[in-house]
Amino acid sequence: MKRAFLVCAAALWVAILLAAPFIGAHEVGLADLVAGDDLAARIVWQLRLPRLLLALLAGGALAVCGAAFQTLFGNPLAEPYTLGVAGGAALGAVLAQQFARAAGLGGVAIVPLASFAGALAASAVIVFVARRRSTATLLLAGVAVALTSSAMILFVQYLADFSRTFRMVRWMMGGLAVVGYDEVLWAAPWVALGAAALFVLRRDLDQLATGEELAASRGVDLARLRLWVVAIVSLMVGALVAVTGPIGFVGLIVPHWVRRGVGYAHAWVLPGAFLTGGAFLALCDLLARRVLAPADLPVGVLTAIVGGPFFLWLLLRDEFR
Amino acid sequence: MTEWLGGTVSFEAGGRSILTDAEIAVGRGESVAIVGINGAGKTTLLRLLANVLAPSRGALALGGVPYADLGARRLARALAYVPQIRPARVPLSVRDVVLLGRYPHNRIWSVGYERRDFDAAARALEVIGSSELADRPMSELSGGERQGVYIAAALAQETECLILDEPTTYLDPGHQRQIARLLRKLTQEEGRTLVFASHDLNLAYALADRVIALAAGRVVATGPTLEVLERERLEALYGAPFHMLEPGAGAFSARPVAAVDLVGEALVAGDRDSR
Numbered sequence: 001m002k003r004a005f006l007v008c009a010a011a012l013w014v015a016i017l018l019a020a021p022f023i024g025a026h027e028v029g030l031a032d033l034v035a036g037d038d039l040a041a042r043i044v045w046q047l048r049l050p051r052l053l054l055a056l057l058a059g060g061a062l063a064v065c066g067a068a069f070q071t072l073f074g075n076p077l078a079e080p081y082t083l084g085v086a087g088g089a090a091l092g093a094v095l096a097q098q099f100a101r102a103a104g105l106g107g108v109a110i111v112p113l114a115s116f117a118g119a120l121a122a123s124a125v126i127v128f129v130a131r132r133r134s135t136a137t138l139l140l141a142g143v144a145v146a147l148t149s150s151a152m153i154l155f156v157q158y159l160a161d162f163s164r165t166f167r168m169v170r171w172m173m174g175g176l177a178v179v180g181y182d183e184v185l186w187a188a189p190w191v192a193l194g195a196a197a198l199f200v201l202r203r204d205l206d207q208l209a210t211g212e213e214l215a216a217s218r219g220v221d222l223a224r225l226r227l228w229v230v231a232i233v234s235l236m237v238g239a240l241v242a243v244t245g246p247i248g249f250v251g252l253i254v255p256h257w258v259r260r261g262v263g264y265a266h267a268w269v270l271p272g273a274f275l276t277g278g279a280f281l282a283l284c285d286l287l288a289r290r291v292l293a294p295a296d297l298p299v300g301v302l303t304a305i306v307g308g309p310f311f312l313w314l315l316l317r318d319e320f321r
Numbered sequence: 322m323t324e325w326l327g328g329t330v331s332f333e334a335g336g337r338s339i340l341t342d343a344e345i346a347v348g349r350g351e352s353v354a355i356v357g358i359n360g361a362g363k364t365t366l367l368r369l370l371a372n373v374l375a376p377s378r379g380a381l382a383l384g385g386v387p388y389a390d391l392g393a394r395r396l397a398r399a400l401a402y403v404p405q406i407r408p409a410r411v412p413l414s415v416r417d418v419v420l421l422g423r424y425p426h427n428r429i430w431s432v433g434y435e436r437r438d439f440d441a442a443a444r445a446l447e448v449i450g451s452s453e454l455a456d457r458p459m460s461e462l463s464g465g466e467r468q469g470v471y472i473a474a475a476l477a478q479e480t481e482c483l484i485l486d487e488p489t490t491y492l493d494p495g496h497q498r499q500i501a502r503l504l505r506k507l508t509q510e511e512g513r514t515l516v517f518a519s520h521d522l523n524l525a526y527a528l529a530d531r532v533i534a535l536a537a538g539r540v541v542a543t544g545p546t547l548e549v550l551e552r553e554r555l556e557a558l559y560g561a562p563f564h565m566l567e568p569g570a571g572a573f574s575a576r577p578v579a580a581v582d583l584v585g586e587a588l589v590a591g592d593r594d595s596r
Contacts, residue, residue: 203424203427206421206424207421207424209411209412209413209418209421210407210408210411210413210418210421210471210474211404211406211407211408213368213373213402213404213406214402214404214421214471214474216371216372216373217371217372217373217397217400217401217402217404217484218397218401218402218421218422218424218425218478219372219392219393219394219396219397219424219425220393220424221393259412263413263417264412264413264417265417265433267432267433
């Protein structure tokens with residue numbers, strides 16, 4: 001069962017990787033590529049493939065982060081987006097975009113750095129709240145962080161000029177519109193590093209299922225585990241948000257599907273979430289490009305439309321236990 | 322008795338003193354009960370022993386080596402803990418919960434569980450007599466079965482010492498007896514060291530070689546079970562009158578049994594009618 005789920009997820013992932021570059025508004029077939037059609041090659045290699053790779057990376061990373069957060073906070077509704085970590089990252093990135101250039105810091109990778117700092121700051125608030133309050137308060141704290149971040153982003157946008165405001169709004173919707181491989185190559189090492197680091201912590205995460213007291217008695221260093229998971233998730237989310245903007249609900253939905261298939265052991269959940277999350281976001285993006293074709297609907301809008309009701313369903317099902 | 326596990330510890334939380342210079346000494350293979358009223362510090366003492374908490378002052382040692390020098394992982398291979406609050410809403414199967422006890426033995430390079438982990442889990446379930454529960458989800462178990470599973474998880478940890486907090490609380494008399502007999506088997510037949518806290522004095526009579534009595538965070542009495550758990554001391558400790566059933570005097574046990582006098586007068590049908 002577990003193995004079958006993982007094999008299916010991997011097969012789907014590979015199938016999408018092979019097929020998706022040939023799906024889109026402009027018909028491109030394998031034959032066109034082989035024939036050396038210049039336009040076809042540009043569409044596949046410069047537009048569709050980088051975009052697809054970014055979707056697979058971002059979706060996988062967000063799902064892995066969501067799985068880790070849900071376990072760490074013992075809450076099925078936790079994920080970087082609902083807890084405001086993505087919002088914090090977005091605020092950091094927006095502030096950097098708006099003010100760093102004015103301060104003459106444009107040349108450095110200041111946007112990703114600021115995005116990471118924002119994610120870390122938001123995480124710090126959440127961890128502080130999680131250690132002393134109930135699960136309901138944790139989510140409300142996440143909402144507070146997210147709302148504060150988005151209000152401050154609106155403020156920055158208000159100060160910005162018209163064209164920059166437009167770009168910020170678009171970016172805040174969460175999209176994968178990239179040309180070439182710069183963004184993919186930027187995000188890939190962080191995603192790989194973060195996912196590998198979380199995998200190393202798989203057994204410690206497993207221990208949280210039967211409560212912190214038992215975990216501590218077996219030798220899990222809970223304080224260090226919290227710190228590591230939050231730092232890793234902040235790093236991954238920060239790196240991604242700087243590129244794609246905040247994409248919500250992938251990290252919420254996908255881990256629940258995966259656990260249904262592979263159970264609760266993180267040695268299975270984390271790889272399963274990476275494959276399924278990537279496949280899910282890539283499919284969402286294909287759909288998003290179709291809905292208003294040839295216009296390009298930001299994929300974050302679509303995942304939110306799917307994810308909002310799912311969140312509500314989880315909320316009602318669990319009644320804030 | 323030579324001390325194997327023990328030390329003198331104090332613990333404070335939020336400026337309040339919970340344990341003050343509490344001294345505990347447990348010999349290898351010994352069975353020690355900790356008694357005292359609610360809030361006397363029993364659970365805190367167990368949590369310190371189980372390395373869940375670190376003492377504010379003082380230190381504990383195992384085999385003469387301080388906890389800090391042993392490290393959490395090596396300690397967890399010597400001591401297993403069964404806390405009082407055992408999560409009921411765990412989305413795992415019985416086997417998965419028992420396997421979690423293998424944590425201190427897991428090797429970093431092995432992705433999942435190894436043969437020896439599955440063997441240890443199967444043995445542990447066999448010891449508690451619940452092998453047939455292995456594939457059942459935890460959520461379907463009764464309170465008594467669940468308690469057994471957490472003890473099995475501690476057994477799978479393959480430690481010499483078990484630390485149990487209120488092992489029979491919330492259980493019906495039949496399950497209380499089952500757990501008591503299981504613990505006696507572990508200490509008498511397998512030679513494991515047992516440290517447990519309980520309000521169930523009869524469990525202490527039945528299992529403990531020695532008793533440590535706590536009151537307001539201090540050790541007020543320590544010694545062989547029958548010397549500590551005698552009537553005057555119980556009445557002073559708990560502030561309630563006790564009846565003792567001595568062995569042989571119409572009692573059903575080779576050990577004494579203490580019963581608290583709950584309402585202070587015999588309420589039988591005739592009395593009630595006459596009032």
